[in-house]
Amino acid sequence: MSKINLNRIKILLLFFIPFLYSCQKKVENEITVNNNSIESFELFFKKFSSNQNFQEERIKFPLKTYSYDIDENKTNVSILNKNQWEFSKLYSNKFLKKIKKINSKNYIVEIQISDTGVLVEYYFTIDKYKWYLIKIVDQST
Numbered sequence: 001m002s003k004i005n006l007n008r009i010k011i012l013l014l015f016f017i018p019f020l021y022s023c024q025k026k027v028e029n030e031i032t033v034n035n036n037s038i039e040s041f042e043l044f045f046k047k048f049s050s051n052q053n054f055q056e057e058r059i060k061f062p063l064k065t066y067s068y069d070i071d072e073n074k075t076n077v078s079i080l081n082k083n084q085w086e087f088s089k090l091y092s093n094k095f096l097k098k099i100k101k102i103n104s105k106n107y108i109v110e111i112q113i114s115d116t117g118v119l120v121e122y123y124f125t126i127d128k129y130k131w132y133l134i135k136i137v138d139q140s141t
Contacts, residue, residue, distance in 0.1 A: 036129050041107050044131040045099070045124075049090040056085060059133045067138040090122070107131075117141040 047054050063080045090097070090111060098110040109122040123135040 038126060038129045039131060041099070041101075041124070041131055045109065046091065048131070048133070049088075052087040055087060055133075056082065058131060059085065060127075061085070063133065063136065065136040065138065067140075070141065 044058075048058055049055075059082075061080070061082045063085070065078045065080060067076050067078070068074075069076055090109065094113060096110075096112040096114060098112075100108045100110065102108060105126045107124045109124065110119065111122070112119045117140055119139045119141075121137040121139065122133055123137070124131050125134050126132075
């Protein structure tokens with residue numbers, strides 16, 4: 001190969017490598033289904049945990065919350081309307097957080113506060129390619 005061709009190849013590689021890298025990042029963050037993109041759960045959850053308006057938009061109201069009453073040995077069900085919801089910042093160093101993928105359409109995020117008995121599960125599902133909070137289960141003791 002001539003020196004000119006090698007230089008052209010180098011120049012082309014310099015332009016295409018960043019392009020290929022950016023394409024790879026997009027694939028990691030989205031799953032394409034029938035020309036529509038399902039948002040990454042991890043990216044969704046970060047925004048859900050830190051942005052009050054986004055959080056309110058991504059909750060299916062009325063929201064059912066479940067809690068267990070040890071004294072009466074029964075599960076209580078409460079229903080929250082949008083005007084009753086208080087912003088919850090779910091990312092904190094104070095929390096132990098587990099993200100459990102149930103299947104491609106459902107996740108559970110477990111929030112636990114060490115040495116307190118607090119354990120709350122947040123149930124998320126996909127609807128029209130977007131994630132929504134659909135239920136909260138408080139299993140605190």
